[in-house]
Amino acid sequence: MKTKTRNSQQGSTLIQLLVTIAIVAIVSGFAVVGITSARAHIRRSNSARQFAALAERARADSVRRHASGAAEAGIQQIDASTYAVTMDFNDSGTVTTQNFTTESGVTISMPRSISFDWRGRIATETNTSFTNDLPGSVAVNISGSGDVTLDLEIFADGSIPNPTLSGTGGGVTPDPSPSPGASPSPTATPTPSSNPTPTPSASATPTPSASATPTPSATATPTPSATATPTPSATATPTPVACSISSSTSITIAQNGSGTVSVHLNNFSGSGTISADSSNSGQIQVSPTSATVSGTNSTTFTISVKKQSGSVTLTSSCGSQTVTVNVP
Numbered sequence: 001m002k003t004k005t006r007n008s009q010q011g012s013t014l015i016q017l018l019v020t021i022a023i024v025a026i027v028s029g030f031a032v033v034g035i036t037s038a039r040a041h042i043r044r045s046n047s048a049r050q051f052a053a054l055a056e057r058a059r060a061d062s063v064r065r066h067a068s069g070a071a072e073a074g075i076q077q078i079d080a081s082t083y084a085v086t087m088d089f090n091d092s093g094t095v096t097t098q099n100f101t102t103e104s105g106v107t108i109s110m111p112r113s114i115s116f117d118w119r120g121r122i123a124t125e126t127n128t129s130f131t132n133d134l135p136g137s138v139a140v141n142i143s144g145s146g147d148v149t150l151d152l153e154i155f156a157d158g159s160i161p162n163p164t165l166s167g168t169g170g171g172v173t174p175d176p177s178p179s180p181g182a183s184p185s186p187t188a189t190p191t192p193s194s195n196p197t198p199t200p201s202a203s204a205t206p207t208p209s210a211s212a213t214p215t216p217s218a219t220a221t222p223t224p225s226a227t228a229t230p231t232p233s234a235t236a237t238p239t240p241v242a243c244s245i246s247s248s249t250s251i252t253i254a255q256n257g258s259g260t261v262s263v264h265l266n267n268f269s270g271s272g273t274i275s276a277d278s279s280n281s282g283q284i285q286v287s288p289t290s291a292t293v294s295g296t297n298s299t300t301f302t303i304s305v306k307k308q309s310g311s312v313t314l315t316s317s318c319g320s321q322t323v324t325v326n327v328p
Contacts, residue, residue, distance in 0.1 A: 044137075062115075062116035062117060063116075106130055109257060121146050122144060125141070125142065246321070251326070253325060265295075276289055284306075305327050
């Protein structure tokens with residue numbers, strides 16, 4: 001007689017298998033995305049750190065060589081991913097230029113070229129940003145004194161308040177006056193000798209002879225003829241058209257980024273000056289602070305931002321224009 005043995009082992013159903021595969025796929029997808037984002041973040045940070053290190057090295061090189069003029073060390077942007085560094089790389093006294101490239105997918109944005117003088121300073125505080133597919137950016141800030149800071153939240157130079165002087169300060173010591181010397185003794189004045197004053201001899205005064213005065217003959221005065229005065233015709237005076245300043249009214253710039261605004265004067269002739277002023281110098285920087293224009297020719301201002309929105313006011317003899325700066 002045969003008996004059936006019951007198998008205690010049970011397999012998984014097809015639905016359970018599909019659910020397990022789906023969970024593994026979702027977790028793997030999140031892991032791949034996280035790893036990709038982490039690698040992109042590392043590439044962006046490494047590019048910014050390399051730039052900061054080269055900026056520090058170029059600054060030290062200018063100070064070491066006491067550089068000036070064309071011999072100053074500096075950095076300038078070549079394209080979206082390449083920048084050139086000029087300095088004495090081999091400590092041989094010879095200045096050379098080498099190009100450096102950011103890591104894959106990272107772009108660089110420099111609002112201006114920089115050069116370090118013999119004291120390690122630059123002309124204008126500069127904020128260089130590095131971006132890629134990830135949101136946000138990494139910034140390298142170089143202040144006017146040459147301090148290099150990674151991801152600074154503010155513009156260092158623009159955030160320094162102007163000092164307020166109180167009182168008149170300490171007393172001023174006047175320059176010493178020369179001490180008077182001994183006065184010279186006066187010399188004796190000679191006494192004039194007495195001389196007799198000569199008496200003038202009397203002379204006879206001649207009597208003038210009388211002369212007849214001639215009588216002028218009468219001459220008739222001509223009477224001028226009347227001449228009609230022409231009446232000038234009325235000429236209409238043209239009314240001058242007032243000049244005005246023209247530019248875009250708003251601009252959107254990413255955090256730690258920069259953008260440009262073009263400005264010109266309408267109905268203007270001659271030479272004029274347009275100045276730019278930021279509403280928050282710690283977050284918004286404008287370069288140059290003023291520019292000279294001729295006639296209706298346009299000029300460009302570069303606006304660099306940190307994290308906050310604000311505005312820039314453009315002022316000229318023709319009026320002013322406010323540009324709203326939006327930082328998403």
